[in-house]
Amino acid sequence: MSGIFVSVGSMMPFDRLVAAMDAWAAANPAVPVLIQIGKGSHEPRHAKWVRTLPLADYRAQVADCALFVAHCGMGSIITAIQAGKPILMLPRLQALGEHNTDHQLATARHVGIRPGLHVAADADDLQARASALLGNAGQAPAPIATHADPAFTARIRAFIEAA
Secondary structure: OOOEEEEOOOOOOOHHHHHHHHHHHHHOOOOOEEEEOOOOOOOOOOOEEEOOOOHHHHHHHHHHOOEEEEOOOHHHHHHHHHHOOOEEEOOOOHHHOOOOOOHHHHHHHHHOOOOOEEEOOOHHHHHHHHHHHHHOOOOOOOOOOOOOOHHHHHHHHHHHHHO
């Protein structure tokens, strides 16, 4: 694909994200955009879209895209890091009925300072950052370990066995 893959996650609709990236696709018709919209009511008119993808296909889309755009969910963040892809996130807002808490704002504050993990303030900022990140080929996030440090797990094991 080597364009943009957009995901709202698997739990809740996120029509604000979908509408913003569909508008971006209308303004940038040369860039392929695929949006996974879940249970949302906004069906894109300018971008290709699917409701859901099997996990293997989802991971393949992330691996093949130039930019991954998503909500500030930990699953999306970890998937981007594992794939070595820059991610541009728009936090869901409780006040807009997009989630039952504003925990994604807290997530955005903590992860948005890491290289390769980008947070947009609103739909306009999301569109501007998408263009900028594609123009710069977006920096990949720093890799994370897939397993805990053996010394750390040894300390936990010793604690448990001593109890």
